Amino acid sequence: xxxxxxxxxxxxxxxxxxxxxxxxxxxxxxxxxxxxxxxxxxxxxxxxxxxxxxxxxxxxxxxxxxxxxxxxxxxxxxxxxxxxxxxxxxxxxxxxxxxxxxxxxxxxxxxxxxxxxxxxxxxxxxxxxxxxxxxxxxxxxxxxxxxxxxxxxxxxxxxxxxxxxxxxxxxxxxxxxxxxxxxxxxxxxxxxxxxxxxxxxxxxxxxxxxxxxxxxxxxxxxxxxxxxxxxxxxxxxxxxxxxxxxxxxxxxxxxxxxxxxxxxxxxxxxxxxxxxxxxxxxxxxxxxxxxxxxxxxxxxxxxxxxxxxxxxxxxxxxxxxx
Amino acid sequence: xxxxxxxxxxxxxxxxxxxxxxxxxxxxxxxxxxxxxxxxxxxxxxxxxxxxxxxxxxxxxxxxxxxxxxxxxxxxxxxxxxxxxxxxxxxxxxxxxxxxxxxxxxxxxxxxxxxxxxxxxxxxxxxxxxxxxxxxxxxxxxxxxxxxxxxxxxxxxxxxxxxxxxxxxxxxxxxxxxxxxxxxxxxxxxxxxxxxxxxxxxxxxxxxxxxxxxxxxxxxxxxxxxxxxxxxxxxxxxxxxxxxxxxxxxxxxxxxxxxxxxxxxxxxxxxxxxxxxxxxxxxxxxxxxxxxxxxxxxxxxxxxxxxxxxxxxxxxxxxxxxxxxxxxxxxxxxxxxxxxxxxxxxxxxxxxxxxxxxxxxxxxxxxxxxxxxxxxx
Numbered sequence: 001x002x003x004x005x006x007x008x009x010x011x012x013x014x015x016x017x018x019x020x021x022x023x024x025x026x027x028x029x030x031x032x033x034x035x036x037x038x039x040x041x042x043x044x045x046x047x048x049x050x051x052x053x054x055x056x057x058x059x060x061x062x063x064x065x066x067x068x069x070x071x072x073x074x075x076x077x078x079x080x081x082x083x084x085x086x087x088x089x090x091x092x093x094x095x096x097x098x099x100x101x102x103x104x105x106x107x108x109x110x111x112x113x114x115x116x117x118x119x120x121x122x123x124x125x126x127x128x129x130x131x132x133x134x135x136x137x138x139x140x141x142x143x144x145x146x147x148x149x150x151x152x153x154x155x156x157x158x159x160x161x162x163x164x165x166x167x168x169x170x171x172x173x174x175x176x177x178x179x180x181x182x183x184x185x186x187x188x189x190x191x192x193x194x195x196x197x198x199x200x201x202x203x204x205x206x207x208x209x210x211x212x213x214x215x216x217x218x219x220x221x222x223x224x225x226x227x228x229x230x231x232x233x234x235x236x237x238x239x240x241x242x243x244x245x246x247x248x249x250x251x252x253x254x255x256x257x258x259x260x261x262x263x264x265x266x267x268x269x270x271x272x273x274x275x276x277x278x279x280x281x282x283x284x285x286x287x288x289x290x291x292x293x294x295x296x297x298x299x300x301x302x303x304x305x306x307x308x309x310x311x312x313x314x315x316x317x318x319x320x321x322x
Numbered sequence: 323x324x325x326x327x328x329x330x331x332x333x334x335x336x337x338x339x340x341x342x343x344x345x346x347x348x349x350x351x352x353x354x355x356x357x358x359x360x361x362x363x364x365x366x367x368x369x370x371x372x373x374x375x376x377x378x379x380x381x382x383x384x385x386x387x388x389x390x391x392x393x394x395x396x397x398x399x400x401x402x403x404x405x406x407x408x409x410x411x412x413x414x415x416x417x418x419x420x421x422x423x424x425x426x427x428x429x430x431x432x433x434x435x436x437x438x439x440x441x442x443x444x445x446x447x448x449x450x451x452x453x454x455x456x457x458x459x460x461x462x463x464x465x466x467x468x469x470x471x472x473x474x475x476x477x478x479x480x481x482x483x484x485x486x487x488x489x490x491x492x493x494x495x496x497x498x499x500x501x502x503x504x505x506x507x508x509x510x511x512x513x514x515x516x517x518x519x520x521x522x523x524x525x526x527x528x529x530x531x532x533x534x535x536x537x538x539x540x541x542x543x544x545x546x547x548x549x550x551x552x553x554x555x556x557x558x559x560x561x562x563x564x565x566x567x568x569x570x571x572x573x574x575x576x577x578x579x580x581x582x583x584x585x586x587x588x589x590x591x592x593x594x595x596x597x598x599x600x601x602x603x604x605x606x607x608x609x610x611x612x613x614x615x616x617x618x619x620x621x622x623x624x625x626x627x628x629x630x631x632x633x634x635x636x637x638x639x640x641x642x643x644x645x646x647x648x649x650x651x652x653x654x655x656x657x658x659x660x661x662x663x664x665x666x667x668x669x670x671x672x673x674x675x676x677x678x679x680x681x682x683x684x685x686x687x688x689x690x691x692x693x694x695x696x697x698x699x
Binding site for chain 2: 093095097098106110111114116117118119239291299300
């Protein structure tokens, strides 16, 4: 009975809605740790969502096989978009900020995603495959914790594994140490024989793949389908970028932030279902307002002690000009 | 081997040739995308050109599309020049529309004779509201060093919801509740007829808003290239530390530039009300559908943040938008405008490399033939 209470429902939804934010912010974290800011997350997510949904429509087979193929497709789509950003900023030394904005315009709701959705008439197609809640351990009926942690989709369980892997990778492996060196002091890393270019390319691409998977969470699980315009992702990519700052560039804190903002995104739907009469616009703008509030709090703390931000974030590395 | 050498001086013609070149390259890349997805590029381009520029009445329609992105392009250019990435022009334009329509409704039909009064009042109200909205990320950046990119973007969503709220979900001052039909299908109050901005010309109709935009562009050009203010902005852009040592007040400049940028975007909102919609359009197909704010960034970047060049580029991109509106359907797949804008921006960014660096290609010299003259060069 307690599992039907509003609080438990909102918390369970927080995990569901937080998952795309988690994937996307982990991806952005990897790119930023290598020193590249990618503001194209929103566009990469939306394109990943479109491609993922497209795969479920075109491939026939068992549910699990099709869905994981769709996730892989979304990852490749996100990485392909990130490759443009990587080439422009790393090889051509373009402004990371403007290039990221360009990527969001190019891939976003009025761009390539809409183009693809329109050409293949994705908006008219009903979802044929979708990630469903999976009660793996048989703990789904547990009071409170059951619906929140043990009755989620495979994408949610996978995101926990990915968070753990990213945290271990950055903190405990030689490659992770090298990435941090590239992001903090590229000249020193270069002198040590670490290829700044290769590390940055790889992490921007992997980051893009994560964003693509994050987008697929919407089209394969949360909304399960394709809607035209940018209503599907609706700013989640930007919130994910803010989350990286909120998490002081640490993977485990991305998880906390993602669920916090997942809860805020889920709140309007949960309250509406319970006939709470608050203006929907007010509730819907809550995640965006809270992002600003949280960023202000974090940045004032940040100004006092420089926490976390990679020192070379946003700067192209040119060996001759260091 | 391809080598890049930083140019000590940038020849002036490059800053014209490179944007033009990147535009051409962008159209070539887009042609490939079109061909791959089964559209004939030549035919599509011909139709775009006709609908945007050469067809009868098309140039007038293009100027209507160009007006809002002229304002948002200027807004982006003003802020980006100081390295202040205000991407909230979208929301600032909504607020301008809210402010402009509010004052027009306030004045009502009282001074029906003098349109100029309405124009000035609407511009003032819109500018003030746009500036205030932009000052939120501005103040946060100046006093809490909060990243203005994310805050200004988040406020776009908030402004969008505010617009929806005013027309759809409340009995606000802007909403028309005079008839039964208007109560059932939410819409904004119609503006008094004196608040309709005049147009000029007969064969090519120029909306007043476009002229206001050009005046704003000239003013901004003067401000940025001929005054102490503009000089300090460019010093802060190049080196904030040097600016601080020289005693320039960086915080004040951040606030001033954000307010200016927001005010210009707000003017775009007033022009949308006065030139075009004559009501506050809160529907998803209205003000919010066109993404003027984001298009403004493309305009500004292609114009290399030069206010005068923004006017030209706005007409060019305006033609593309206008073609998008008129050609919807099989001739003009939706999403094409955004894809093309993205490619244009990518090419413009890649082109910056050619402006900043000299690219030299040299053949790799075999080791045994390595002579001293090559080493000296």
